[in-house]
Amino acid sequence: MLHWPNSMRNIYQHWLRTGLVAVLLFTLSVGLSAAWWEGDSSPKRDSILPQGNAITDGSALLRYALPIDNETVRKLQSSLEVISSQLRGKRWSNINGDITLASRVLATRETELLANIPEERQPQAQALVEQLKQDIDPLRSAVEVKDAAMVLATRGKMLDSIGQLEELMVQEFPFEVPAEYSNLPQLKGRATIEIQTNKGNLTVVVDGYSAPVTAGNFVDLVQRGFYDGLKFIRSEESYALQIGDPDGAEDGFIDPQTGQYRGIPLEILAQGDQEPIYNITFEELGRYQDHPVLPFSAFGAVALARPEAIPDGGSSQIFFFLFDPELTPAGLNLLDGRYAVFGYVTEGKEVLEELRKGDVIESAKVIRGAENLVQAS
Secondary structure (H helix, E strand, O other), X not given: OOOOOHHHHHHHHHHHHHHHHHHHHHHHHOOOOOHHHOOOXXXXXXXXXXXXXXXXXXXHHHHHHOOOOOHHHHHXXXXXXXXXXXXXXXXXXXXXXXXXXXXXXXXXXXXXXXXXXXXXXXXXXXXXXXXXXXHHHHHHHHXXXXXXXXXXXXXXXXXXXXXXXXXXXXXOOOOOOOHHHOOOOEEOOEEEEEEEEOOEEEEEEEEOOOOHHHHHHHHHHHHHOOOOOOEEEEXXXXXXXXXXXXXXXXXXXXXXXXXXXXXXXXXXXXXXXXXXXXXXXXXXXXXXXXXXXXXXXXXXXXXEOOOOOOOOOEOOOEEEXXXXXXXXXXXXXXXXXXXXXXXEEEEOHHHHHHOOOOOEEEEEEEEEOHHHEEOOO
């Protein structure tokens, strides 16, 4: 575990338990109640639903985080994303309207859906669109008989297809990482990690489009086998599960080539920005209304741990955020803008709920996207 000064440790534990109250009071005092949920108007990276509800699904956040500019596919995506919240309220007529909107987009705007996709990827994209068209009728049938489980399953399948379609639209990495970080591995795209624990498996998708240095560091360590056999060192119900403290006196990864502690800068991309902010928190910049592209609003968010007072002090220790909607509501916590989220658990959330301090990562491996890792120069 990171060896923080006692004062820093106490502050950290205190704000974890009282952060909601502090942020609520601050919000009221500066009159941000209405503006807080507005988010960013940019069509490229938007993790706030149109109705103003923060997204609490990691897979949806990853879809919205892709650096694309195609309003048609975003319209199609949002019409299906919102169905989960409609189901909770049993608003079946609204769901029918959402499906009608999705069907209309697929039937009349296929050219626009495919407009941003390079020629060599067009056959794959067209196949995805055809599959989406075929899935509309089963989705509508499930709604007609009010089969919520089938609605969610079919919707999930369709959103997976939409996510694949959106990934085909990304043609180049969206920004230049500062040259001062060329000595660190970088992930120029996405990677999928399979983590085997003593209680079951987790699948994590890490996003180099939003946090290339942080994600690159993690993927590099996974490929080195760094996490294999490590124990979880800290667990707090409804808050965090932490791992990555190696055996011995060191708190993080010692690069065998340099013999030095590999420190990773705080790296957070804000909605509306073209590239991440490095080495400084949103709070220190006075950007209290800003939302990260990868927020702490989903159970299973994966972030880099660091000492509170040292923005570039993170290394190998990561934590899984155990989102509790009552204690840490989406958009109202002191983690956003302070710590760098670099991915989300997309499968195995039930396993994550069972893991505790002392449990073990038996192995971690990259199962997709290894080619996107650029090693340090």
